[in-house]
Amino acid sequence: MSTVAGGQTLARILGAIEGFYVTFGEWPSAIRLPPGYINHLQNEVLPPEAFSKFIEKVALVPDESATVVAEDSGGQRYNYGSSGFSKVKPPISAREWLRPDNL
Numbered sequence: 001m002s003t004v005a006g007g008q009t010l011a012r013i014l015g016a017i018e019g020f021y022v023t024f025g026e027w028p029s030a031i032r033l034p035p036g037y038i039n040h041l042q043n044e045v046l047p048p049e050a051f052s053k054f055i056e057k058v059a060l061v062p063d064e065s066a067t068v069v070a071e072d073s074g075g076q077r078y079n080y081g082s083s084g085f086s087k088v089k090p091p092i093s094a095r096e097w098l099r100p101d102n103l
Contacts, residue, residue, distance in 0.1 A: 009040050012068045016080035017058065017094040020070035023078050023086070027097060030059040032066035057098050 013031055020028040038060045042051050054060075063069075067081020 009037050010045050012080055014094040015085045016068045016070040016078055018090050019083055019086040020078035021090040022088045024076050028058060028070035029072045030061050032061045032063040032069040034064055035062040038062055054098055
């Protein structure tokens with residue numbers, strides 16, 4: 001994971017994405033998370049080009065009550081806040097799937 005400040009924000013998001021994949025066998029289409037996480041990711045963690053590539057793959061949905069929840073349009077959800085990191089790893093990592101620079 002990233003060693004820069006904000007690495008925990010990114011680690012949690014990637015953990016939710018991977019947990020979703022391991023649980024449902026497909027990648028999520030969105031992540032629900034507090035608006036502060038989105039601002040932090042956009043303004044302090046990822047360079048602009050990497051952030052743009054990130055949101056091309058998965059939408060970031062501001063939700064004050066969310067604890068980093070990966071979801072799809074069918075209603076499937078993986079709640080990182082309650083489930084944490086999956087003990088099982090997907091065949092490719094969320095970083096590889098997303099492929100933005102500097103992620």
